[in-house]
Amino acid sequence: MSAVPLTGVAVEPTGEPANPAPRNRRAPRVGAEPSRITRLVILIVVGLVFVVPLAAMFEFTLRSAGTTALGFGHYASIFHPDAAAGVDYSPLFQGLRNSLVICLITVALMLLILLPTMLFVELRYPRFRRVLEFVCILPITIPSIVLVVGFVPVYQRVAAIFGSQPWTLAFAVGIIVLPYAYRPIATNISAFDLVTLSEAARSLGGSWPVVVWRVILPNMRRGVVSAVFLTVAVVLGEYTIASFLSQNTFQTALLLISQTDSYVATIFALAALVFAGILLVIIGRFGAIRPGGRERRVRRARPARPTRPVRSRSAS
Amino acid sequence: MTTQSIPDARTRPAGSSASSPAPREACDAGGTRPRRRSLAWLGFTPFAAYVVLFLGVPAVIAVASGFFSADGSITVANLRAFTDPTILKAFQGSLLVSIVSAVLGAVIGALVCFALLGTRAEGLLRTVVDAVSSVLAQFGGVMLAFAFIATVGFQGFVTLWIKSTFGYDINGDGALLYKIPGLILPYTYFSVPLMVLTFMPAMEGLKATWGEAAATLGATRRQYWTRIAMPVLAPAFFGSLLLLFANSFSSFATAAALLSQGGIVPLTIKQQLTSETILGVSNTAGVLALGMLVIMVVVMFFYSLLQRRAARWQR
Structure with missing residues (x-):
């Protein structure tokens, strides 16, 4: 901090001759923003490098053993597996079904346990916000491989109660999901005045269920949708827990199938990545548009006006 | 962890509201009815139970299992694995x-x-x-x-x-x-x-x-x-x-x-x-x-x- 006035004094004389030079462009760029060319170069180079593995995956799915010609043969074979070659994709579909069931239960856990607890803390015991945050972020610190060491004995008990069903994994996966579900909901809660709104609704005679259902939840659409989508993405991508608790889920099935038919495994992997990408783009757009959010529209309108005059002066 | 901190802090709001009116805390907690407060704590049970069962217990088991020998007695001999x-x-x-x-x-x-x-x-x-x-x-x-x-x-x-x-x-x-x-x-x-x-x-x-x-x-x-x-x-x-x-x-x-x-x-x-x-x-x-x-x-x-x-x- 103390360095700032020092440089100001030292540089003052050189600042003046520096000024006319960029004037013939527009104005000197100030601040951290990169020039258009720098931005384009970085984004294109990094973007291309990151596209290569995905493109390689796609190219791989078009290959077939023996020939150099590319074709969509493997895509067709998903639905008409060659029984004679001993290829059986049923574990993959079974795993996908199991993963979707686990998704449903995990989402239910988040909406019926985490969300009410967060609202409860916010409305009744705000002093425990830090404790709740700590607990919810904790699973990031504990690697899932470490948790698995403890899950194995816990699940021997769980299996004794519920049987060794794939859906029981949802309890373990829910812990892994906790940080991802917590963050968007917490951000959403801090973005609107939950306490005042609920007090106003209460003073107008709403009962708590009515307040939660008709006042609070409509304000939390964005956070809840993000939490749900992130939960779905994380559950579909979960491998560690499923593999150690010997359940067949989408990821374990992918790895299994890749040993007999790596083409189809790659097709499914690529499809899952694209699906998750689309899901998250939808979250992003949903957040940007948000139907009916008046406060949002105001906020969007405000930056739209000043950017135009600013842009003509400097490149911000 | 949750189970420890919850009963711990539970005494605090009750004690402070009894000794002084403490207006800020009262409206922070959202309730001016101390009668209900004891029941409201039940709201934490589902989450606390879930987190203790599936985060607390596995984490403790994972770490503790390193300190047991094969026959179930407590030992630090396993730490020799680090050599x-x-x-x-x-x-x-x-x-x-x-x-x-x-x-x-x-x-x-x-x-x-x-x-x-x-x-x-x-x-x-x-x-x-x-x-x-x-x-x-x-x-x-x-x-x-x-x-x-x-x-x-x-x-x-x-x-x-x-x-x-x-x-x-x-x-x-x-x-x-x-x-x-x-x-x-x-x-x-x-x-x-x-x-x-x-x-x-x-x-x-x-x-x-x-x-x-x-x-x-x-x-x-x-x-x-x-x-x-x-x-x-x-x-x-x-x-x-x-x-x-x-x-x-x-x-x-x-x-x-x-x-x-x-x-x-x-x-x-x-x-x-x-x-x-x-x-x-x-x-x-x-x-x-x-x-x-x-x-x-x-x-x-x-x-x-x-x-x-x-x-x-x-x-």
Whole structure:
């Protein structure tokens, strides 16, 4: 901090001759923003490098053993597996079904346990916000491989109660999901005045269920949708827990199938990545548009006006 | 943890409201009816029960199992595993892969954040970058392993291209991907997006007014960067770097899909868990889990310190 006035004094004389030079462009760029060319170069180079593995995956799915010609043969074979070659994709579909069931239960856990607890803390015991945050972020610190060491004995008990069903994994996966579900909901809660709104609704005679259902939840659409989508993405991508608790889920099935038919495994992997990408783009757009959010529209309108005059002066 | 802190703090609001009216606390807690307060605590039960059963208990078991011998008595003899050369090598491998991929990821990711400065946060570009980043950072696992087999595996796209244009076989001395340093490639691939996600808020925290103030005082852009932006961003940068390290260090799925034997700690834990027969409670795995946890706790402690420092400029 103390360095700032020092440089100001030292540089003052050189600042003046520096000024006319960029004037013939527009104005000197100030601040951290990169020039258009720098931005384009970085984004294109990094973007291309990151596209290569995905493109390689796609190219791989078009290959077939023996020939150099590319074709969509493997895509067709998903639905008409060659029984004679001993290829059986049923574990993959079974795993996908199991993963979707686990998704449903995990989402239910988040909406019926985490969300009410967060609202409860916010409305009744705000002093425990830090404790709740700590607990919810904790699973990031504990690697899932470490948790698995403890899950194995816990699940021997769980299996004794519920049987060794794939859906029981949802309890373990829910812990892994906790940080991802917590963050968007917490951000959403801090973005609107939950306490005042609920007090106003209460003073107008709403009962708590009515307040939660008709006042609070409509304000939390964005956070809840993000939490749900992130939960779905994380559950579909979960491998560690499923593999150690010997359940067949989408990821374990992918790895299994890749040993007999790596083409189809790659097709499914690529499809899952694209699906998750689309899901998250939808979250992003949903957040940007948000139907009916008046406060949002105001906020969007405000930056739209000043950017135009600013842009003509400097490149911000 | 929750069970400890809840009854602990429970006495406090009750005591304070009894001794003094304490208007702020009363309206903070949202209830002026102490009669109900005792019942309201039940609201925590589902969450507390769930977290204790599926987070508290497994975490305690994981660490505690390292301190039991095969016949069930308490011992610290298992800690001798840390002198085993293969286990030491696994920690070395893990640290090597995590550090290199974290540094690469942090530098490249910070460049991307820099390039994204000044784009609209709600624009299509940022939305797509954010979405792709969180897919690759959090969702990849097994699927990224496939992607890299298709890229630099024996018949990989890039392998074949390099062979045909430069005549060099990157898998010449053994498969690149199936060795420990080969993991750096996929690990960097999911570290960069994580850096974009965690570092972007700090980058956006650079106020335009600081740049203008520096410029009016005659600072060049280089001076602005070295004297203002970099010192402000440093805590966030190193914090994110630690987070990338922690993420790579605890990552399992990608490595498990590529390597069948050990070499990094998570894979060694897997070997221990699957080879031992005593009802899944394998003691060496517990010791390794403890070792990992110690490193993670240290890293995350410094991360939260740096994060708190970085938060000073983000508002």
